[in-house]
Amino acid sequence: MFCTNDAGDYCSQGDIKNDVFRFEDDKFIVDSFDGGVLGVGGSGEFQEIGIYFTASYEVVSEELVDKYTFDVIGFNFIDFIIIGQMNISYYELGIGGYDKQDEAKAFFFGSKKINN
Numbered sequence: 001m002f003c004t005n006d007a008g009d010y011c012s013q014g015d016i017k018n019d020v021f022r023f024e025d026d027k028f029i030v031d032s033f034d035g036g037v038l039g040v041g042g043s044g045e046f047q048e049i050g051i052y053f054t055a056s057y058e059v060v061s062e063e064l065v066d067k068y069t070f071d072v073i074g075f076n077f078i079d080f081i082i083i084g085q086m087n088i089s090y091y092e093l094g095i096g097g098y099d100k101q102d103e104a105k106a107f108f109f110g111s112k113k114i115n116n
Contacts (some may be wrong), residue, residue, distance in 0.1 A: 008090035
């Protein structure tokens with residue numbers, strides 16, 4: 001994915017980030033955060049409507065001080081190519097809860113693993 005802005009340590013403006021997104025049943029998972037809080041990971045879901053899909057994901061770091069949310073809109077072409085846009089928000093723990101610090105838009109292009 002190509003990051004257009006900064007979002008915590010996950011995404012830096014102008015960088016290309018390689019990550020794995022998993023679509024399992026109706027769950028959406030961002031592999032970079034698979035360990036999440038106490039090894040549990042984040043929570044996410046996705047929906048497919050023809051070639052169009054949406055996904056969302058939220059995770060809190062193991063240290064409990066950082067939180068990320070992901071909102072994804074994408075297209076699935078030829079059953080194994082995905083392309084789309086992701087909005088990433090980064091929050092830090094403050095006195096009243098998590099305060100938004102950064103927000104980034106990222107564009108992605110990738111392939112979908114086909115299980116045979």
